[in-house]
Amino acid sequence: MRFGTSDIEPIVAEIGGQTKILQIIHAALVVGVLVFFGFQLANNPKFTELPTAVPLVPLVAAISGTVFSFIVPKIVRQSTLSQLEAKSSVATGELFNAYQISHIIGLALLEGALFLACMALSGVFGDIPRWFLGVPIALIVIMLLRFPRKTAIAEWIADRRDEMTK
Helix, strand or coil: CCCCHHHHHHHHHHHHHHHHHHHHHHHHHHHHHHHHHHHHHHCCCCEECCCCCCCHHHHHHHHHHHHHHHHHHHHHHHHHHHHHHCCCCCCHHHHHHHHHHHHHHHHHHHHHHHHHHHHHCCCCCCCEEHHHHHHHHHHHHHHHHCCCCHHHHHHHHHHHHHHHHC
């Protein structure tokens, strides 16, 4: 359900400080992987010219880490929400904490996949084809797209409250 801006303004005001902290954590994780990615690029990546070369281990890790970074946070959120549903009233802060914890878990899974993909550039898993450079770039883009916005979090909290009152 979509809410008007006047419906979520109180929630946005209440979670403003906490959201800023989550945004800083998110940005720090992104900067960390960007620095590592830049370091790996500057450190002469080990590319092969073989068109059939497929770096299986880092590719599977990147794909599975990305998939799990979407699935595991939903499971954590559902688990937390089911515990909160037993309560007679749920505070905005409790719902925000459920969101924050699951968001950080998802980022950690994505970051792990990204670090492994960046490590592959160093030749740890053997020479890699040039197309593999797109894997860490795609994961960085996914990380950037998942940046937490106050209004999106407030809408999520409002939706959860609405579901709990039904």
